[in-house]
Amino acid sequence: MDFSDLTPLAGGWSGQTFVADAAGERSVVRIYPPGRRDDAAPEIDAAVLRLVRGLAPVPDVLEVRRAVTAAARPGLLVTSFLPGERGDLLLPTLDDSATAGLGCHFGELLADLAGMPTLKAGPFVDADLTIGDFGVTDGLPGFVDVHAGSLGWDPDLLAGLESVAAEAQSRLDTVGRTCLVHSDANPKNMLVDPETLTVTGLLDWEFAHSGHPFTDLGNLLRFDRRPPYAEAVLAAWCDRRGGTAAEAQSLARAADLWALVDLAVRRGENPVADQAHEHLLAIARTRDLHGLP
Known part of the structure; x- marks a missing residue:
């Protein structure tokens, strides 16, 4: 993913959620800085979204990358963009x-x-x-x-x-x-x-x-x-x-x-x-x- 194409999503206080546009498709990218939460945080959030799918209106999970604090590598969760x-x-x-x-x-x-x-x-x-x-x-x-x-x-x-x-x-x-x-x-x-x-x-x-x-x-x-x-x-x-x-x-x-x-x-x-x-x-x-x- 080309992070230079990310636009901050309005409304959050953390500044870690962005909108991405690629080939006419929009998605939402959440960045998990190393050390802010457990390394498994992107995987946990993705699992919750999958759990409630069909019970609550939530986006599809498109990509998940676990954070690695020891390597200063951020985690990543990419989901579909919802209207509204x-x-x-x-x-x-x-x-x-x-x-x-x-x-x-x-x-x-x-x-x-x-x-x-x-x-x-x-x-x-x-x-x-x-x-x-x-x-x-x-x-x-x-x-x-x-x-x-x-x-x-x-x-x-x-x-x-x-x-x-x-x-x-x-x-x-x-x-x-x-x-x-x-x-x-x-x-x-x-x-x-x-x-x-x-x-x-x-x-x-x-x-x-x-x-x-x-x-x-x-x-x-x-x-x-x-x-x-x-x-x-x-x-x-x-x-x-x-x-x-x-x-x-x-x-x-x-x-x-x-x-x-x-x-x-x-x-x-x-x-x-x-x-x-x-x-x-x-x-x-x-x-x-x-x-x-």
Whole structure:
């Protein structure tokens, strides 16, 4: 592949995804710098795409090259180019009716993923999608304790966060199964047909793992909480997976607390981390999973 013909793909923070044009055919090229992830990362991402093919709209895998950190050789994953407009760009242009329609499609897609069972929680560690261990003990309270120093908060705020984390973990423990989790399922990573509002692509699976069934729903509803959108997402999700919208929303907020903490300690790296920090601050101040800045 001639890397001089690559054009950076808009929308990502890593600067490692490109569009390639060859003989009139477009493809997407993701570069894996040595040492950023495990050498097997391109193979793992490719295996996840193949796993969900037919269940979710994902690109075809065209080429995979394993990274070799010892030789300073980057990994490579080449996939087909999917049509559609990024969901985060399309959503602000829609009226309430269309917003609800798109929210319905998003909810259905994530409900389908949440119905894909796994045997335990953990990261994928190889091309066979063997499930490893996150190395986290004591659930959310333990995770908060590990990262408390990095947040740089005063004791009252930390106490508020610890209280919410304990409540959230109790709620999450009521769900006794795990499933495939995309872990970055937000409109920026979804391509949409602007005419039909159907999802044409769910992209960027680098954080995929086996985890809690409400994780992706929490990610999707983290920042955009407009009633027409959120209500449609929750209704569609519950139509597929059962339960009530109120229960699903609370579980989604609880599951998303893991990501909010992880992002908040990295504030300053990108706008999403900064926004997550503000949300986490509001949750800690109000001692409410649904707290807003």
